[in-house]
Amino acid sequence: MSTADMTRAEKRQARRIKRFDNPWMNPKLIWGAGLLLAIIAMGIIGRFVWDLDMVFTGSSPLKLPPVGFENLRGQEGIGAHPIGTDGGGRDMLAMIIVGAPNTLFVGLLASVIGMSIGIFLGFSAGFLGGRTDDVIRVGADVMITIPPLLILVVFQSAFGDVSLTMMALLIAGFVWQSPTRLIRAQVLSMKQSGYVQMAQLSGASTSHIMFREMMPNLVPYLFGSFIASVTTSIVTAVGLEVLGLGPQRIPTLGRTIYEAINAGALIQNLWWWWGIPTLLLGIIFIGLLLINLGLDEVSNPRLRRLS
Amino acid sequence: MGRIPRSYLINRLTTLILTILIAATIIWIIPRLSPVDPAEIALGRMASGAGSVANSEEILAQLRANMGIDQPLLVQYFKYITGALVFDFGLSTAAFPTPVSTLILNALPWTMGLMILSLLITFFIGNLLGALMVWDRSPKLVRVAIPAAMVFTSIPPILSGLLLMWVFSAHLQWFPLTGAYSIFVEPGWTWDFVKSVLHHGFLPALSIVVVTFGFWALGMRGLMIGVQGEDYVKLAEAKGLRPRYILYRYMIRNAILPQITAFALKIGLLIAGQVLVERIFAYNGMGKLLYDAILNQDFPVIQGVSYVIILITALSVFLVDLLYPFIDPRIRHEANA
Numbered sequence: 204m205s206t207a208d209m210t211r212a213e214k215r216q217a218r219r220i221k222r223f224d225n226p227w228m229n230p231k232l233i234w235g236a237g238l239l240l241a242i243i244a245m246g247i248i249g250r251f252v253w254d255l256d257m258v259f260t261g262s263s264p265l266k267l268p269p270v271g272f273e274n275l276r277g278q279e280g281i282g283a284h285p286i287g288t289d290g291g292g293r294d295m296l297a298m299i300i301v302g303a304p305n306t307l308f309v310g311l312l313a314s315v316i317g318m319s320i321g322i323f324l325g326f327s328a329g330f331l332g333g334r335t336d337d338v339i340r341v342g343a344d345v346m347i348t349i350p351p352l353l354i355l356v357v358f359q360s361a362f363g364d365v366s367l368t369m370m371a372l373l374i375a376g377f378v379w380q381s382p383t384r385l386i387r388a389q390v391l392s393m394k395q396s397g398y399v400q401m402a403q404l405s406g407a408s409t410s411h412i413m414f415r416e417m418m419p420n421l422v423p424y425l426f427g428s429f430i431a432s433v434t435t436s437i438v439t440a441v442g443l444e445v446l447g448l449g450p451q452r453i454p455t456l457g458r459t460i461y462e463a464i465n466a467g468a469l470i471q472n473l474w475w476w477w478g479i480p481t482l483l484l485g486i487i488f489i490g491l492l493l494i495n496l497g498l499d500e501v502s503n504p505r506l507r508r509l510s
Numbered sequence: 511m512g513r514i515p516r517s518y519l520i521n522r523l524t525t526l527i528l529t530i531l532i533a534a535t536i537i538w539i540i541p542r543l544s545p546v547d548p549a550e551i552a553l554g555r556m557a558s559g560a561g562s563v564a565n566s567e568e569i570l571a572q573l574r575a576n577m578g579i580d581q582p583l584l585v586q587y588f589k590y591i592t593g594a595l596v597f598d599f600g601l602s603t604a605a606f607p608t609p610v611s612t613l614i615l616n617a618l619p620w621t622m623g624l625m626i627l628s629l630l631i632t633f634f635i636g637n638l639l640g641a642l643m644v645w646d647r648s649p650k651l652v653r654v655a656i657p658a659a660m661v662f663t664s665i666p667p668i669l670s671g672l673l674l675m676w677v678f679s680a681h682l683q684w685f686p687l688t689g690a691y692s693i694f695v696e697p698g699w700t701w702d703f704v705k706s707v708l709h710h711g712f713l714p715a716l717s718i719v720v721v722t723f724g725f726w727a728l729g730m731r732g733l734m735i736g737v738q739g740e741d742y743v744k745l746a747e748a749k750g751l752r753p754r755y756i757l758y759r760y761m762i763r764n765a766i767l768p769q770i771t772a773f774a775l776k777i778g779l780l781i782a783g784q785v786l787v788e789r790i791f792a793y794n795g796m797g798k799l800l801y802d803a804i805l806n807q808d809f810p811v812i813q814g815v816s817y818v819i820i821l822i823t824a825l826s827v828f829l830v831d832l833l834y835p836f837i838d839p840r841i842r843h844e845a846n847a
Contacts, residue, residue: 341524341525341528344525344529345525345528345529345532346532347775347778348529348778348820348823348824348827349529349532349533349778349820349823349824350778350779350781350782350819350820350823351782352782352785353782353785353815353816353819353820354533354536354537354540354816354820356800356804356812356816357536357537357540357541357812357813357816358540360803360804360807360809360812361540361541361543361544361809362540362544434664435779438666438779438782438783439782441666441668442666442668442782442783442785442786445668445786445789445790446786446789446800446801446804447801447804447805448804460668460672464672464790469672469675469676469679469680469687470680470687472680474676477672477676478676481669481672481673484665484666484669485665485669488664488665488666488669489661489664489665491664492660492661492663492664493661495664
């Protein structure tokens, strides 16, 4: 059947089928990645076009609403502060241009470190077995039940102010367990599979088997696990910030919400103060969820027909 | 019934004890690594209350003796561990001289009540919706609407809490902004008090429910896809049983079991999320206690709350692991599983 004979619906169907042939090109994955890239782009472009000195306290008028709205004192939003200002006289746009990438940065850094530890330990446990496996398995089992937030609360209230990188490092100490368990289980099952045994018989080195034979099959799981730990890291970071811990002098989305709640922004109807960071966090989390759902479809073809 | 092999029991028990011991140790070590001296904080609090403090050196020494931090570290550690076993965390420094355990005992019922209630609701709704998403007879609206609602699952409850608070408490004023019950009613088993508790608890519970049901629904969807093609379902259909009967008795019943283990892995995050919800709603639970303690640098309370929450998490995981073989007879624990 040539293209000309097809109805529009059929053409759409054909395009869809073609696109679905490549599982990495599913709409959930694309939308999710798009949302996160939009936040990153905002952070990068914003740095060039917006005056970031307005993140300092008192650099702008207090409690101005976004353009087109009026606050309780009857002031209208002005173009110089398109999405309003907070109770400390900081420009909201500048705050989110700096804050949103900070939040993502913590999540990504913590997860990269956590994943690296997880890959290393998971492969060691699955490959070496024996005592090494016992120690790693029990260690991961123990650490997986401890909620990171509580330990980090103790840490930060003892040490006071921390830097963004320090917070990411601390969180990384709690996101290596699930990748470790996942990779260990996959490595154990792969060790029994035909192609790995084939490679072993043909005299391939251990590192060849690990990185050339096994790693490619793990990629969708690794990505999925990575995204899940980014989510956990950001949830933990935001949790700390909302409790008033975390970095004290660097704008982050969680800290902005903390300051808004403490200043009674809910009762004073300063919705933009807490609402805009909340919305951005919502976009970040929805983006991560969509990526995760998309990756599920990559690694589990049975789900593809459903969407 | 005794179907749990002893090696499995020993394995789980070791993990439980190690978890509690390691968590307690970390909580104890961290403050000792910090340059902040708790005695100086206490002195600072006295100074800010009284204006100035005479013979501060002697008071510091006395405070250190009271807190036990002048003893060798090993002695301190064993005192702390034996204390933690019987929930003795010393006295609160901010609400001096109330024991930390009293403060925690007052807060715990609120947290547990809110948690169990919202967990039951989400487990029920989430699993039902997840099953309906896969069932080939559900109305089309359901199959489209639920995936759309799932978008909220990734959002931590604190964000949904803020949103609900703004709409229903600040704007519409249907629900109170803070607290677990009205200050105008006497706590007790009276109808007025119960009504007030329900009224105050509704929004915190709702903000947890709306963002967590999707976690169960997603898991259930995956499990239902697995059950869908099973022979026993086909047999039930061939027998001409009512589709709804097949859904509840054949499909959901078989699919739901792994969800219970999923709960064990999720509970830590659930509790942490709830602590934050309690903080923004100023709900009288562990979250508020923790937040107030952070504000006042009340270290014994921070330690105690963290310890108790970790203990609850570890115990729930342990119980789920133990009960699971009784709930699902298909599972047999291997000696070295």
